[in-house]
Amino acid sequence: MFTNMLVVSEIVQEAHEKIGLEIDSSPHKMRIISSKKQEISFYNNKEKSVYHLISGEIELRSTNSNLIVLNVYAPAIIGLSSIFTSNDLFYINTVTDVELVSIPMSELVKTANEKNLWMYISTIMSHYLDVCYLRDSILYQDSVYNVIKNHLEILWRFKRDKLDEISVFDFILNRTPVSRSSLNKVLKDLVSGGYIKMNRGKLVEMNKLPSGY
Structure with missing residues (x-):
């Protein structure tokens, strides 16, 4: 959409x-x-x-x-x-x-x-x-996770060369009122769960994200 x-x-x-x-x-x-x-x-x-x-x-x-x-x-x-x-x-x-x-x-x-x-x-x-x-x-979602999830899905639609330039933290923190600590926790859990892979703050791989957290 x-x-x-x-x-x-x-x-x-x-x-x-x-x-x-x-x-x-x-x-x-x-x-x-x-x-x-x-x-x-x-x-x-x-x-x-x-x-x-x-x-x-x-x-x-x-x-x-x-x-x-x-x-x-x-x-x-x-x-x-x-x-x-x-x-x-x-x-x-x-x-x-x-x-x-x-x-x-x-x-x-x-x-x-x-x-x-x-x-x-x-x-x-x-x-x-x-x-x-x-x-x-x-x-404006009912949870911090859904805000982060939506922005990750937006980011993942970018072309590879653009993704290589964008910090996930900068992309989300510059667009939302989500705190750095909350974002860090969600990203760590998504990495641990095998949903995303990151390298030096950049998003390198993403599978279908869970609907809830």
Whole structure:
């Protein structure tokens, strides 16, 4: 289910491309080239901005908890969730070297009114809403074990080269309020039970996980 939700439909792709072209062609645009592990705010000179992620991967992190809410891969539009509010809920953390173009949110609203772009904006926001709803359904479980189990199953769907780069501890602790001690205990028990194999903190093998713990 999680994998299917992250598949971007042609309609959503078209919406990202259309809004991306408008951002890239704006006379108010600002181009940003950033290395990995850098924080980028949605505010520029106290004015909220919207971004077109042209290349690379970023994390949207909560300003309150610093937990990762969502990983976003180029090409994508970022920042529409607060288009009509002053809430400062997220910030960008770069996972790789990235290239972005930003414009003031007010300019995007003006352009959307002039060129009737609201269907494209609504399509993008609807997709992000679906993904965040799924994330919450995975995160808010009746036990710590189920939260860990769900995230292990998500992680195991990654390609091998990506798995070799990701620490299981970092992946889960950066996305959930699970404590390190609880995570360590569950992982040790899963290794002892033959359900998973780990090497230097990386997940190298996983069988079907038990439904309960």
